[in-house]
Amino acid sequence: MHRVGSASNGNNSTRPRKEKRLTYVLNDSDDTKHCAGINCLALLTSVSSDGSDYLFTGSRDGRLKRWVLDVDRATCSATFESHVDWVNDAVLVGDSTLVSCSSDTNLKLWNALSFGTCTRTLRQHSDYVTCLAAAGKNSNIVASGGLGGEVFIWDIESAIAPVSKSNDATGDESSNGINGSGNLLPLTSLRTINSNDNMSMHTTQTQGYIPISAKGHKDSVYALAMNESGTILVSGGTEKVVRVWDTRSGSKTLKLRGHTDNIRALLLDSSGRYCLSGSSDSMIRLWDIGQQRCVHSYAVHTDSVWALASTPTFSHVYSGGRDFSLYLTDLQTRESSLLCTGEHPILQLALHDDNIWVASTDSSVRRWHAEGCNPEKIFQRGNSFLAGNLSFSRARVSLEGSTPVPVYKEPTLTILGTPAIVQHEVLNNKRHVLTKDASGSVKLWEITKGVVIEDYGK
Known part of the structure; x- marks a missing residue:
């Protein structure tokens, strides 16, 4: 799929007119594939009658896709199209609602088990929406953050903003290359979606519902995380601090300082006591929110840390980033192993039983062995090393005295994409x-x- 745009004031009138932009899509021959980098992943496990697990992928091509997961293959079962710019993040609420955010400044709600039905559009952000966080399955709370320094806390059940036929329906039809009569739109110029080309005008939230605003960020927000009950929210961005919020009121409870560059990834354990953060300073930090301090720091990566995923017990963390590498680290012993390396920066991770899905700036998604149920098996294979606690003292020598090499050479499964037009x-x-x-x-x-x-x- 390639998105096409044109802009014109129309006629030869000298009267100033608001520029209008038309966007439509040229579909590739195989439209089941993404054609740009994969920004986000979300897993939905065993809710259908056939017991299948689903993987949702959100891409810089502006679309989300749902994949039915089998042992040796992944089949595209639905494409979700309505956003008109990069899809930056996606989370699942309950067993049937998918929430996505985009550089078009909107959040969208979808029926996750449908064939791409957008049920609501939420408008409150003034700039690109970069990240989302959701509570546990029994909660309707979702938080969103973006480049405008805004953080909003949404009760999805109360957010009554249905897709309007006069605005959103038209936008959705245009994004599919079809006009109101069902005919293909005329083609005039070709481009791919670019996060620097924001095509959506900001519209404030309508229908009476206003989300809670967590005010305090002065600059861009890149990462959010929430505990299981949805009472604690953490956020991070270009200010280099982790902010902790009470989601019930939107009030800021404390700041956690220690990183020296942008914060790009956050995790909270189920109780909300411990927080993991990944930063452009190449460090991973473990925070005790109750004690309001950093209890451990891990120097594992050689460049920015952009993605984190923890084991169910929050005892080990998987991390990836700009150095193309995926690591597993024991948070208590500091032992670490290089699981694999790739050819593209890693953008997001999703642990699925004993495997981990890896999204990157490439249009393909890869699944690797991870031993998520028993991560100690990774260390038993040898070639692990102890993580340093300062970026300049990063340990690069394994416990056996040699340079770490990847545990795995090839992924167990690859969902292939098509190359993006650059x-x-x-x-x-x-x-x-x-x-x-x-x-x-x-x-x-x-x-x-x-x-x-x-x-x-x-």
Whole structure:
């Protein structure tokens, strides 16, 4: 899928008019695949009559997809289309509601088990919405944060903002390349979704419901986490501190200081006492919120930490980031192992029994062995090392005295995507466009027909 946009004031009138932008989609031949980096993952386990587990993926191509998981394959069973910019995060509320956020400044609610039905659109943010956090399955509380420094706490059941036919329905039809009469829209120019091109005008929340605003951030928010009961929220961003909030009132209870760069990932244990944070300073920190202090720091990565996932008992943490590497660390003993390395920065992780799903800036999603039920098995394979506690003292030598090597060489399963278009040039006739994708392949498009007329290869 490739998204197309055009803008015009129309006619030859000299009267200033508000610029209108039209967006539509050119679908790839295999529309079951993502065609841009995967920003988020969400797992839904065994709620259907057939006992299947589902993986939801959100992409920079503006879409979410639902995958039915089997032992040796993943099958796309639904595509969720309504956002008009990057999908940045997604969480599940209960057994049937999927909540997503986007650089189009909106949150959207979906029937997770449907064929892509958007049930509500929530508008409150003034800038890109970058992150979400949800409480346990028995709670309706969801928090959202974004580049405007805003943090909102939503009661999903009370948020009565149905998709409006006059606004959202039109936007959804346009994003699918279809006008109100069911005909294909005319094609004029080609582009891919870019987080620097915000296409959605800000509209305040309607229908009377206003979420709780957690005020205090002065700059961008990149990470959120919530405890099981939904009473404690933690947030982090460019201010380099972890803020702790009471979700019932939106009041700030304390700040946790220690990181020296942006905070990009957060986790809370089920009780809300312990918090893990990952930062662009390459450090992972474990905080005791009751004692209001950092109790451990782990120097494992060589670059920014962007993704964290913990075992069910919060005894071990999986971490990934800009250094393309996935690590497992014992929070008590500090023992760490390099599970695998890839070719792209890691953006998000999702632990699924004894496996872990890894999302990256690539359009494919990979599943790796993780021994989530018994992580000590990883360390028994040898080649582990002790994590340092300062970034400049990072331990890079294993307990056996050699440089750590990845435990696993290949993923157990890969959900393949198609390469994203990273460069394009409109030719002089305004009908033909040259594109180059992430794999280096160059193609010539006939834009009025929406087809590739020449494939020049790499």
